[in-house]
Amino acid sequence: MDYPTRSATSMMALGLGLALLLAGCGGTFPQPGPDRAFDDGLTAGDLFQRTLAAHGGDLRGYAGDLNQATDGEWGRMIQRIQPLVADAGYRGLGEERYRPADDLYAVHYTGPEGTKSVFRQGDEFRVYYDGERSTDPERIRASAMTTDAGELFHYGPSFVKHRTTGMERLADRREDGVDYYRVLATLEPGFGEADADEVVMWIHPETGLLYRVHITLNGFGPTQGAHVDTTFREYAEIEGFVLPTRFEERVRGPLRLFVHEWWVTGRDSGRGWEAGDVRGPGFSGVAAPAAAESPAP
Numbered sequence: 466m467d468y469p470t471r472s473a474t475s476m477m478a479l480g481l482g483l484a485l486l487l488a489g490c491g492g493t494f495p496q497p498g499p500d501r502a503f504d505d506g507l508t509a510g511d512l513f514q515r516t517l518a519a520h521g522g523d524l525r526g527y528a529g530d531l532n533q534a535t536d537g538e539w540g541r542m543i544q545r546i547q548p549l550v551a552d553a554g555y556r557g558l559g560e561e562r563y564r565p566a567d568d569l570y571a572v573h574y575t576g577p578e579g580t581k582s583v584f585r586q587g588d589e590f591r592v593y594y595d596g597e598r599s600t601d602p603e604r605i606r607a608s609a610m611t612t613d614a615g616e617l618f619h620y621g622p623s624f625v626k627h628r629t630t631g632m633e634r635l636a637d638r639r640e641d642g643v644d645y646y647r648v649l650a651t652l653e654p655g656f657g658e659a660d661a662d663e664v665v666m667w668i669h670p671e672t673g674l675l676y677r678v679h680i681t682l683n684g685f686g687p688t689q690g691a692h693v694d695t696t697f698r699e700y701a702e703i704e705g706f707v708l709p710t711r712f713e714e715r716v717r718g719p720l721r722l723f724v725h726e727w728w729v730t731g732r733d734s735g736r737g738w739e740a741g742d743v744r745g746p747g748f749s750g751v752a753a754p755a756a757a758e759s760p761a762p
């Protein structure tokens with residue numbers, strides 16, 4: 466894959482200029498309307514508890530580890546206008562290690578330009594490129610934001626539960642013949658270094674599963690004012706939790722474009738690795754082997 470030779474700073478400026486130019490092509494982030502009464506009597510909290518239960522409950526109650534492998538494809542335009550956010554040269558095949566009870570989340574990527582490792586546990590955040598720890602503040606900010614967003618995409622309501630400071634119900638929205646409940650949650654802190662972000666959860670009226678999350682991205686200067694959504698196309702169960710396995714991400718404002726499609730290729734659990742095995746760069750010990758290949762649907 467060929468990438469432009471101009472500097473990352475120039476590319477970010479190009480992205481901002483293009484975003485402003487195309488601002489009229491996007492939508493605004495959803496907010497509550499003047500009429501907040503609903504005939505069914507269900508509150509935002511009621512709907513959130515329903516979707517949390519549908520996903521198997523709070524992941525923080527699971528003391529073991531969850532491991533998964535992913536693959537995917539990036540849109541061409543997002544690589545040009547937000548190269549540090551997409552980081553597509555490094556974020557190719559992914560191996561993810563998660564221990565929810567300890568708020569520990571790590572991912573090791575292999576891409577066409579090299580490897581990238583990220584580790585987050587509480588306030589500790591590390592990024593490595595090709596085995597070297599990064600000190601680039603822009604790369605760190607962008608990676609912190611996308612890492613937190615990735616945890617939301619992969620583990621859903623549990624991520625919201627432990628960051629939300631308030632919820633409001635929005636008007637239902639119909640898509641492909643289904644009237645989805647929608648709940649707006651404020652997250653503090655937000656994704657990465659953001660003080661706060663917002664997420665709209667689309668909840669299936671029958672299954673209670675998340676169909677989509679629509680989020681703001683305030684944790685990185687070039688994405689402030691932007692918002693994206695990720696739609697969950699398939700689900701599977703592991704350790705009693707129902708988690709998504711196929712994802713489609715789009716920018717919704719200030720312009721509209723395809724960002725990323727990815728899918729889970731392997732999952733396993735309960736390896737018993739330690740934090741030192743995934744702190745980076747890469748994984749070691751029992752955390753190192755690839756996640757077990759998922760059976761074909």
